[in-house]
Amino acid sequence: MVFDQKKFQKLVKKSTPKVSKPVINSHRLLMFPIVLIALLTASCGSLPKESAEAQSRRPGGRNPGNSVTAVDVAIARTKALTNPADYIGNTTPFRTVSVRSQVEGRLIALNLDIGDTVKRGQVISQLDDVLLQTSLQQAEAEKATSQSEVARAKTQVSNAQAEVEKARLELLQAQSDSQRQQKLFKEGAISEQTAQQAKTTAQTSQKALQATIERVRTEKQAVEAAQGRVFAQQAIVKAAKERLSYSRLISPITGVVAEKITEPGNLLQPGNEVIKIADLSRIKVIVQVSELELGKIQVGQSVQVRLDAFPDQNIIGRVARISPTADPIARLIPVEVVIPNSGGKIGSGLLARVNFTTETPERVVVSEAAINSKARETQTEMNTGKIFIVQEQGGKTTVQERSVTLGKKADDKVEILSGLQPGERYIVRSSKSLKDGETVKLSILSEKKVDSK
Known part of the structure; x- marks a missing residue:
């Protein structure tokens, strides 16, 4: 709004009555501000059309006809289309040996405790041999x-x-x-x-x-x-x-003392258990597999095992044994998986997640919403679609429509077999329909391009 000071002064003179005597009328003093506000409002409403148009063209003025489409942008990445199912089991020693007394006698020495490491052939206890x-x-x-x-x-x-x-x-x-x-x-x-x-x-x-x-x-x-x-x-x-x-109890394997059954001074009879030794050089994980999945598993197959105790490690094991009998009620078959434990860090009783999915090449996976809606009706049969790629040149952000070949679909996601490379930025969603070469602006939800430097 442009304020005209001369016009305002003329209006004030016309609206001010001439008074011969300096008498103050309280009623006129109250009315004066109201009249003044009305005149100002009328004056502002009667601005020339050219001034309004000029004001609309100023920086900060809005021009709805030239608004830029806001878009959400994502970076293309390769990954698995679906997360493979995990089978839950617990870690157990590869084998556990129970060391028992073979003769009658009083136990006079047992210098091992739970967690101690023993070697094969090591004397672990002594009986009275008189x-x-x-x-x-x-x-x-x-x-x-x-x-x-x-x-x-x-x-x-x-x-x-x-x-x-x-x-x-x-x-x-x-x-x-x-x-x-x-x-x-x-x-x-x-x-x-x-x-x-x-x-x-x-x-x-x-x-x-x-x-x-x-x-x-x-x-x-x-x-x-x-x-x-x-x-x-x-x-x-x-x-x-x-x-x-037999008065000297000797460890038959190399392992760790898993359990201590008796103490020195006790009288042992033939067959009495003294300690248990666990072989932790390898670890077994037994999981229950549905009969529907049994056909996909075979002895010697490599599998992926993840332990909650070591979430950053992806361990490769193998299927050592498949039980010949299934649970008659649940229809589950025990499958034994063996994993290495060269460092000896993995103990018994840890939660393990076993994945039997074979290694498959990962492809670029995008949301189905990113596929051009106009071609969505025919893309199922033709196995093709359209997607918009983001390009930045000369300080402007534009989009380019590109044809892509579609693969498998799952969970509102689709594989891109060709037409989109990892690292390229594509439009996930936009505020309105896009055209090839159209200028857009990135929303705050858009992924930023990572600097290769």
Whole structure:
């Protein structure tokens, strides 16, 4: 509004009455401001049309016909169209071994506690072995006795063999004498009785030789029996030594003490549990999988495992075993997944999320609202659409319409197979319909372009 000072003064003179006497009229004083305001309002309302148009063209004046369309802009990025489903399970040791006593005895030493690391072959506890030592000594003594019996039997065999040799020589001599006496008898040099005696002596020597040979056989059997007793006693000694070795409890694996069952001073019976050792070199995760998803899983398949305890780590495991039986009510199949634990940080009982989805190439994913609404009716069949790309040149922000090839859709999102590259900025939504090359302005919700420098 332009204020005309001369016109205002003329109006004030016309509206002011002439007073001959300096008399103050309170009623006229009250009316004067009202009249003045009315005149000012009439004067402002009667400004020339050119002044109003000039005012509208001034900076700050509004011109609805030339307003710029506001748009929301996003940056194209590659990602998965949908978040794959996770199966929940708990971490367990790859194997757990229960160390038990194999003999009766009082536990006199157990210097391990929960969480301690043990090596394979390490002595972890000691039992009282006095009775076991006594049994071993008795078995060794009986073994020595049996060995002495073997030695005596072998001596008897040697003696019998010597007698056999003597009897053989005597037989040869008797047979020679008998032949000579028979010859002399035929020549008439000796009597028949003398010849017959020589023959009888040879026959007696033959029987004596056979008796000594039988004695050798008997003595050899005695040796074999004594040796059998020695072998049996050696087995008893070996068993006694084995039982004695059971007085020392040895770790069968390398692992960590997971549970401590008893304390030193307690009397243990064969089969009593002492500690549990967990092998944490690898970790097992058992999840329940629906029978509908079982066809997508196979033994040896790589899977992704995430632990809530270590959210920044993405662990790659493999399917080690698929149970052959399913829960008859829930129709769920246990699937065992094994993950590495080289650092030993992963313990038992942690929450694990297993994803069986195979690796697929990620594509550019945009909101379906970004696709040009005019082509939305035909894009389902043609698998194509239009999208607006943001361009900045000479301080102006314009849009460029571009054709894109569409892929899969899910959750109001769509894959872009071609036509849009990662890092390009595109229009998500606008205040009104856009045209190719139109100038736009970015809303406060728009993503800012990241400086590559």
